Amino acid sequence: MSAKNDENAFWTIFGYMLSGLLIWGGIGYGLDWWLDTDFFLLGGLLLGMGSALYLIWLRFGRE
Template sequence: MSRGEENAMWSIFGYLLSGLLFWGGIGYGLDKWLGTAYLTLIGLLVGISGAIYLVWLRFGRQ
């Protein structure tokens, strides 16, 4: 594996993880604040969807 491919792999991993943590965390916080039980799941879905879209924009169109 070349150095560029390794960097791309870590960038993709970072996008996916940060999307899940950021939007999942927002959903979790809203769940606790509003007393609901479904916003964490919505936050996780938004996070992973956004991260996949960003990965596609950056790496998929080359």
């Protein structure tokens, strides 16, 4: 059971980070495309990764 939990946690972490990058990075990409700038993408990626790591800490690091 615990090995399966590890497997689940592994893919959950991967999924969180992927969706963090996709969502906030996508928003940043859209803002860049709309406003003709080039820093929103980087900011969005960093924000997405940061919030994904925060979420992972909430889910797995707290207890």
